[in-house]
Amino acid sequence: MKALKALSAALALPILIVIVWWLGTMNETNPFVPKPGQMLNDLFTVWVGPLMAEQVVPSLYRLGVGLGAAIIVGITLGLLIGASRLARALTGPAFEFIRAVPPPVLLPVLLLILGIDDRSKIFLIFLGCLWPILLNTIDGVRSVDSVLADTTSTYGMQGWARFRWFVFPAALPRIMTGIRLALPIAIILMVVSEMYAALDGLGYRIMLFKQTFQMGPMWAGILIIGLIGILMAGLFRLVERRVLAWYYGQREMEKQ
Amino acid sequence: MSTDVTGTTPKGEVLLSVQGVQKVYSTPTGPVEAVRDLTFDLGKGEFACLVGPSGSGKTTLLKVISGLMPATSGRVVLDGKTIDGPPRGMALVFQEYGRSLYPWMRVAENVVLPLRAAGVPKAERRARVDEALEQVGLAHVPKSYPWQLSGGMQQRVAIARAIAYRPEVLLMDEPFAAVDAQTRADLEDLVRKVWKELGITVLFVTHDIDESVYLGERVIILSSSPTIILEDLRIDLPAERDQLETRSMPEFVEQRHHVYEQIQKAKRGYNADTASMSAVAASGV
Amino acid sequence: MTRPAAGPATGVRGDSADPDARTTSNRSTRMATIASARPTGSRRATFARKGWSTPVLGAVGVLAIIAIWELSSRLGLVDPSYLPPFSTVIVEVVDLLVGQRSGEFWAALGMTMYGWSVGLVISLALGIVIGVLIGSNRWVREYTNSTIEFLRPIPSVGLIPIAIVIFGVRPAATIAVVVWACFWVILIHVIAGVADVDPVADATARSYGLKSFRRAGHVVWPTVLPYLMTGLRLCGTIALVVAITIEIVVQAPGIGAMIATYQSAANVTVVYALALLTGVLGLAINLLMRLLENSVLAWHPSVRAEVEK
Structure with a gap:
């Protein structure tokens, strides 16, 4: 009964919106106005099939490599810098400034240096995602609990053991926050870099549809971007709930 | 100036030796002396309590002893070796169980x-x-x-x-200050039991006078900051202790009373420079 | 419930996107330890302990990066046509600010800030109104949650083509996308703030017979304000990034379009100079938003204490 109620709460409004949208655009002839039925139709007839492999897969590949590299480098560097007061002090203002530069600004420069192929796009995604992960990791390491740090010291854990058993798990909630913030940035930069200059990819194809006034396929492409965003957010939440089960459990307990 | 007033010399061989430990913090408003020239020995298998008013440098002292913090001067020797970091033979139980x-x-x-x-x-x-x-x-x-x-x-x-x-030495920093009274009594008995069964050396820091007398074989009374030893007292209670019986024994009440008076003196803002002299006097009692 | 604690996946950095009371309290204790853990007779003397203060070290870090940049370009480690020396770029920065190109730069900056501010104001207004409507009723909150959670992760840039189709390559397109990006952030912060109103305080206000609009002023508004200010601060940065992104991608007038133009003219020095300037702009906006947040919340000392707890 309770599950049923939750389900109805979750589905009621979306269903209502789609119905209103569908009814409202039924007799619409303006090609710029998207219709839900048409959009779904275009999604399956235009995008599903070869176009998916040719345009969407390369996009996802760039996204995956760029984001993955940012996660690995961000966490590693963050743990190292965060553990040293000297390194933190040296890098603080410099990082603060670099972070403030909107990543798309680097797009023209990267294109110039690395060319129009995958490398410039992957590197842009990497650079854009690096900062939230790196800075959150540094903060996470810096703000580990002092009592727990002393406990770890008294039991003689140093170096690698200290990182593995204490610093990394203690910083993990902040690391996950960093990754969560990096996800939308990764998608944005993926799409932007393809819209700006590319030979293939989701963003490239959507702009092409727009320029050739194929509104239906364009709308369907935008729907795919939205679906990727939602899917990644959902997937991340699953992983986070699993990895940080202890963290959320503890917070639940503290609230009571 | 030294305060090597050991009203009780440890039985058996010395395991832990605190020698002239002083701790000065540098703060933006100038140096603050938290611990001044502290000296005592802990024998193998002893159960000693450090008791002092809150705000005395008990936690600082324990951090120095456990090697988490270097002393400004003096040294701590465990089993013949001077400590310069957390040694293998020590374990520390903190007050903040939720964070340890x-x-x-x-x-x-x-x-x-x-x-x-x-x-x-x-x-x-x-x-x-x-x-x-x-x-x-x-x-x-x-x-x-x-x-x-x-x-x-x-x-x-x-x-x-x-x-x-x-560990050879178990250090406990006000471990039961944050739990309710009933639990506290249970945990006190647990620590006594563990100490007896394992034969380890325990250094137990507390601000609770009853607890120090009930638990310890020996109670070291500290002044408020800068910390010095006011008195080093041997507790003459039977080895088998019971929350009800022991606490109602006249010896318990008497020693508790004595410790209480010393702490009150410390609270009244004892001058550390004159205190060591009265400590000498007290040790003669 | 969409509480910021569960993570509004938005800001560029997670500083206050995760307002975790525990972290804050831990931090203050840790600070205390660090402050006190500086013994005069320390054996391990590091830079920091020799009296090198953090700001000085930070300046050293910045200078080191500038030196590496300058030298790698001057010595030819990196092709200077890809990375001109820092000194050259700085000359260009000055030129943009007060020299030949200053007219072009300030006009572009004006366009960017126009899109930024109008977009921010619209999303603020929409976010507050809709957020209060949704947040003040538990039933409405439950029924809108899934929709909000579904729409929020849709990347703003996906809407660029739509915005262009509807508004053309004009500031209105920029504003529309900025509003999409910022509206959700404001919305979830307002909802979380309204939902956080202390039921006891609210009941007290009711029992004293405060009319609902006065109750809103005395009980609801002070609770929502800190959440709102956090959302606004995050949006300041987001709006800037989004505005410049659109300008770069579709050449809508502004700093972004200027960058794209100079890139196609292969004038790399100006591109780097503009990139530096956008960094300064980003920092300035962040600072401004923090000042605003502090001054607004300073009027509510009780609220402030509540947030910092």
Whole structure:
């Protein structure tokens, strides 16, 4: 009964919106106005099939490599810098400034240096995602609990053991926050870099549809971007709930 | 100026020796002396309590002894070796049980971690963890997370972790200050039991006078900051202690009264420079 | 419930996107330890302990990066046509600010800030109104949660083609996308703030017979304000990034379009100079938003204490 109620709460409004949208655009002839039925139709007839492999897969590949590299480098560097007061002090203002530069600004420069192929796009995604992960990791390491740090010291854990058993798990909630913030940035930069200059990819194809006034396929492409965003957010939440089960459990307990 | 007033010399061989330890913090408003020239010895197998008013440098002193913090001058010697970092032979139980257990590890994992890091073989690790959990009465919750347990149980986990580590000296920093009275009594008896069964040396810091007299074989009374030793007192109570019986014994009441008076003096803002003289006088009692 | 604690996946950094009371309290204790853990007779003397203060070290870090940049370009480690020396770029920065190109630069900056501010104001207004409507009723909150959670992760840039189709390559397109990006952030912060109103305080206000609009002023508004200010601060940065992104991608007038233009003219020095300037702009906006947040919340000392707890 309770599950049923939750389900109805979750589905009621979306269903209502789609119905209103569908009814409202039924007799619409303006090609710029998207219709839900048409959009779904275009999604399956235009995008599903070869176009998916040719345009969407390369996009996802760039996204995956760029984001993955940012996660690995961000966490590693963050743990190292965060553990040293000297390194933190040296890098603080410099990082603060670099972070403030909107990543798309680097797009023209990267294109110039690395060319129009995958490398410039992957590197842009990497650079854009690096900062939230790196800075959150540094903060996470810096703000580990002092009592727990002393406990770890008294039991003689140093170096690698200290990182593995204490610093990394203690910083993990902040690391996950960093990754969560990096996800939308990764998608944005993926799409932007393809819209700006590319030979293939989701963003490239959507702009092409727009320029050739194929509104239906364009709308369907935008729907795919939205679906990727939602899917990644959902997937991340699953992983986070699993990895940080202890963290959320503890917070639940503290609230009571 | 020295305060080597040992009203009680430790029985047997000296295990832990605190020699002229002084601790000065540098703060933006100038240096602050937290601990001044402290000297005492701890014999093997002793149970000593450090008692002093809150705000005396008890925690600082314990951090210096455990090697977490270097002393400004003086030294701490464990088993003949001068300490310059956390030594293998010590375990420290903190007051903040909620912040001294790893919240991402289950109870048994918390207890086993120091052994794992020290490279103890797997079979022995298991045996020692089971034994330690058994000793603190937590054999039934190895798979729980610490934050799922009550405060008292969390502190039991911390104690289990300490004894599984098999330290020569067990340091305890106001371990029961944050638990309720009933739990506190249970934990006090648990510590006594563990001490007797394992024959380890315990240095127990507290601001609670009753607790210090009830637990210790010896009570070292500290002044408020800068900390010096006001008195080093041997507790003449039977080895078997009971929350009700022991606490109503005339000896207990008398010694408790004595410690109380000393602490009151310390609170009234004892001048550290004159205090050492009265400490000499007190040691003659 | 969409509480910021569960993570509004938005800001560029997670500083206050995760307002975790525990972290804050831990931090203050840790600070205390660090402050006190500086013994006069320390054996391990590090830079920091020799009296090198953090700001000085920070300046050293910045200078080191500038030196590496300058030298790698001057010595030819990196092709200077890809990375001109820092000194050259700085000359260009000055030129953009007060020299030949200053007219072009300030006009572009004006366009960018126009899109930024109008977009921010619209999303603020929409976010507050809709957020209060949704947040003040538990039933409405439950029924809108899934929709909000579904729409929020849709990347703003996906809407660029739509915005262009509807508004053309004009500031209105920029504003529309900025509003999409910022509206959700404001919305979830307002909802979380309204949902956080202390039921006891609210009941007290009711029992004293405060009319609902006065109750809103005395009980609801002070609770929502800190959440709102956090959302606004995050949006300041987001709006800037989004505005410049659109300008770069579709050449809508502004700093972004200027960058794209100079890139196609292969004038790399100006591109780097503009990139530096956008960094300064980003820092300035962040600072401004923090000042605003502090001054607004300073009027509510009780609220402030509540947030910092």
